[in-house]
Amino acid sequence: MSKLIAVEGCELAFKNPLASGNITIIPPAPGTSLSSNRNKIYAKQIDIQITGYTIGGFVQTTPILSNIPGTASFATADGDPLVLEGDESEELTIPGQEGNYTTTKKDTVYVKAAGQNVVKAT
Numbered sequence: 001m002s003k004l005i006a007v008e009g010c011e012l013a014f015k016n017p018l019a020s021g022n023i024t025i026i027p028p029a030p031g032t033s034l035s036s037n038r039n040k041i042y043a044k045q046i047d048i049q050i051t052g053y054t055i056g057g058f059v060q061t062t063p064i065l066s067n068i069p070g071t072a073s074f075a076t077a078d079g080d081p082l083v084l085e086g087d088e089s090e091e092l093t094i095p096g097q098e099g100n101y102t103t104t105k106k107d108t109v110y111v112k113a114a115g116q117n118v119v120k121a122t
Contacts, residue, residue: 003072003084003085003086003114004084004085004114004116004117005041005042005072005075005082005083005084005085005114005116006041006042006046006082006083006084006085006087006111006114006115007040007041007042007114007115007116008040008041008042008115009115009116010042010046010085010111010112010113010114010115011111011112011113011115012025012046012048012068012109012110012111012112013109013110013112014053014107014108014109015088015107015108015109015110016055016107018055018056019053019054019055019105019107020052020053020054020055021050021051021052021053021054021060022050022051022052023048023049023050023109024048024049024050024051025046025047025048026047026048026049026065028040028042028047041077041082042070042082042083043070043076043077043078043080043081043082043083044069044070044077044080044081044083045067045068045069045070045083046067046068046083046111047065047066047067048065048066048067048068048089048109049063049064049065050063050064050065050066050092050094050109051063053094053096053105053107055105055107056098057098057099058096058097058098058103058105059096059097059098060094060095060096061095061096061097061102062095062096064092064093064094064095066089066090066092066109067089068083068087068088068089068109068110068111069081069083069087070082070083070084070087071083071084071087072084083111084111084114085111085112085113085114086110086111087110087111088108088109088110088111089108089109089110090108091106091107091108092106092107092108092109093105093106094106094107
């Protein structure tokens with residue numbers, strides 16, 4: 001079964017459906033992503049920053065950086081796998097406060113929607 005390739009404008013989400021916060025994609029360095037006719041295709045990984053993570057009474061106190069690595073077996077760019085819909089980060093440890101206590105939460109960020117449904121290649 002094939003999966004869609006993640007492109008600029010893809011939707012990222014936390015694995016825990018009760019969590020909310022900001023997941024910001026850090027733009028790729030020039031020359032590290034492919035350009036389709038409309039959007040950039042993410043090769044190797046999507047770099048992200050997480051801020052404002054909340055769940056229940058937990059509030060994130062320090063932004064964290066991570067990435068979502070590509071897992072495509074056959075779709076590669078210069079030997080690097082492309083990022084696919086459903087690919088996810090490693091488990092993240094998010095620092096924060098819950099009431100008067102300093103604590104952490106664990107969660108994962110994944111590509112919820114690829115941002116496209118057709119890719120043309122030459």
